[in-house]
Amino acid sequence: MASTQSRAVERMYRAWTENWKNPPPDPEPRETDDHWGDLTAEPRGVDYIEVDDGLWLVPRGSAADGAALLCLHGGGFISGSVFTHRKMYGHLAKAIGVPALIAHQRYAPEHPYPAQQEDALKAYTWLVGRGFDRIVVAGDSAGGGLAITSQLAGRARGLPLATALLLISPWVDMAVSGDSFDTNAAKDGFFYRDVVQGLAAMYIAGRDPRDPEVNPLYADLTGLPPMFIQVGGDETLLDESRMLEKRAGEFGVEVRRDVFEEQQHTFQMAAGRAPEADDAISRFASWVRPRLEL
Known part of the structure; x- marks a missing residue:
């Protein structure tokens, strides 16, 4: 049974559903809306430094030998920010023991594809240019897809x-x-088909939704890095995580996919409060640390 803390993720998404259907007259600006972070406990021992391309997360005592994370936040390409996701990715960086950069992203529909991909590549190039030669790209929701398409680009x-x-x-x-x-x-608290179709339309702005540049399920994934997919058993994106696993496997990519029963979309946002979220973060760290030679 899902913990009380993890059920808070579902309550948040159901509240978003109401706001989506009946928007408040004066919504909080997307750049400063950090209420997602209310779900996440503050990760102790992580310092935050703002840089031009995003927010730098530095766990105290983290490795300084060329290993780093690049984190691409979710939000359907229309919301989210380095601030909404700083605590979740702070937990991940701390568990792995490396610094992390959460990249700034422009928003659709004002800035549709390829704006977010260019932003991700800019941040990735920034890390490469500073001597990081072992980079792990992490992404949630829209940021998860962006992690793949930006690597292809x-x-x-x-x-x-x-x-x-x-x-x-x-x-x-x-x-x-x-x-x-x-x-x-x-079961899913927010990500209904019509909602996701609307988000997709704003992002791709008239492109074919099966264009490999925006849809990894139709791309040549040859040579992509090993990927670890985590997905909630109750979320509507469950099936496409399976399709991604299958597609990557067809191109010889090493893939691990863990399904967390009774969990919602991006339940890892409850890190530090929900045991399921902490377990997920721990699994990521245990899997990736050997690949970073830590």
């Missing part, structure tokens, strides 16, 4: 590939075709 430009990908409830299918949008519709 970087590969085309001759950039070195990341050491590994950590994908939290990755949203990868702009065609919104997964069966779990129907089978999990009553």
Whole structure:
């Protein structure tokens, strides 16, 4: 049974559903809306430094030998920020023992594709240029899909590939075709098919939703880094995580996918409060540390 703390994630998403249907007259600006972080306990021993490309998270005593995380936040490409996600990724950076950069992203619909991909590549290039040669790209929801598509774009430009990908409830299918949008519709607190279709339309701005540049399920994934996918058993994106696992495997990519029963989309946002979230963070750290030679 899901813990009381993890149920808070579901309550948050159901509240978002009401706001989506009936927007408040004076919504808080996207850049400063940090209420997502209310779910997450403050990770002790992590320092935050703002830089031009994002927010630098530095766990005290972290490795300074070329290993780092690049974190791409979720929010459907229309919301979220380095501040909404700083605590969750602070827990992840602390568990792994390396510094992390959460990248700034521009918002759709004002800035549709490829703006967010360019932002991710800019931050990745920033890390490479500072001598980080073992980079793990982590992303949640829209940021999970962006972790993959930005690596594909970087590969085309001759950039070195990341050491590994950590994908939290990755949203990868702009065609919104997964069966779990129907089978999990009553369990998921927010990510209904029509909502996700609307988010996809704002992001791709008229492109074919099956274009490989925006949809990794139709891309050539040859040579991509090992990926660890985590997904909640109650979320509507469950099926596309399975499709991503299958697609990556067809191209010889090493893939691990863990399904957390009775959990919602990006339940890891409850890190430090919910045992399920802490278990997920711990699994990521245990899997990736050997790949970073830590």
